[in-house]
Structures are given as structure tokens and as C-alpha cells.
Amino acid sequence: MSNPPGRNPTKGGALQQVLFPGGAAALVALLFFVYGSVHREPEGAVPSQQQVVAQEKSAAKDAVELCRSRATALPAGSSEAKIAQDACQLMQTQYEQTYRLTP
Structure with a gap:
């Protein structure tokens, strides 16, 4: 064809x-x-208390992880690294006390 x-x-x-x-x-x-x-969600909608707590918990966990990653990037044995590690430990302790979990 x-x-x-x-x-x-x-x-x-x-x-x-x-x-x-x-x-x-x-x-x-x-x-x-x-x-x-x-x-x-409609405009003006207020998130539930559970949503707010979940967001705060997630932000706190992310902050602890970011602190740890930045602390490991500092030169080992330096005073800055020691201060950063202590600050990260304090943040983790506060996180555990507030949410009764480990990040």
C-alpha cells in the first residue's frame, strides 16, 4: 500500500x-x-497542639544534629571543638529532658 x-x-x-x-x-x-x-488548610487555621509539639520536637532534633555535624568539622583538640562539643551535649540533654527521647 x-x-x-x-x-x-x-x-x-x-x-x-x-x-x-x-x-x-x-x-x-x-x-x-x-x-x-x-x-x-483554610486561611487563619491554627495548627493543633500536637502539630506544634511535633514541629518543635523536629526542630530541636535537627538543631542537635546540626550542632554535632559542625562540631566534628572543627579541628580536633582545639578549644573551639571542645566548646562546641559541650554545647551539643547540653542541647542533647535539654532535648532528652523535654521530649524524653534521644535524637
């Missing part, structure tokens, strides 16, 4: 190769925005 004159059979394939991924990306973006608008 021959192709009609003036028609390129690969032209339609190339058009589909561009339109299909573009359409799929647009559909994913649309679904993302619809999901976000349906599931967002």
Missing part, C-alpha cells in the same frame, strides 16, 4: 511524540493544583 502524494508518514508520528508528553505533563500539573487546592 502506497502513501498518498504530499503526505509524510513520519510527520504524524513526530506530532504525537510532542503532543502526548506535553498533554501528560499538563494533566499531571492540573491534578497537582487541584489536589493542593482541595487539601490545603
Whole structure:
């Protein structure tokens, strides 16, 4: 079977190769925005006490881990390293007393 004159059979394939991924990306973006608008909290909503405690706990844990990583980056045996290690130990002790957990 021959192709009609003036028609390129690969032209339609190339058009589909561009339109299909573009359409799929647009559909994913649309679904993302619809999901976000349906599931967002209304303006002025106050987080629950449990959410606030969880955020504070996570921030305190991250602070202890950041302190430890920066303390290990200091030159070993220096006075700065000793001060940083003591500060990290104090932060960890406060974290354990407040949340009764270890980071």
C-alpha cells in the first residue's frame, strides 16, 4: 500500500511524540493544583497542639544534629571543638529532658 502524494508518514508520528508528553505533563500539573487546592488548610487555621509539639520536637532534633555535624568539622583538640562539643551535649540533654527521647 502506497502513501498518498504530499503526505509524510513520519510527520504524524513526530506530532504525537510532542503532543502526548506535553498533554501528560499538563494533566499531571492540573491534578497537582487541584489536589493542593482541595487539601490545603483554610486561611487563619491554627495548627493543633500536637502539630506544634511535633514541629518543635523536629526542630530541636535537627538543631542537635546540626550542632554535632559542625562540631566534628572543627579541628580536633582545639578549644573551639571542645566548646562546641559541650554545647551539643547540653542541647542533647535539654532535648532528652523535654521530649524524653534521644535524637
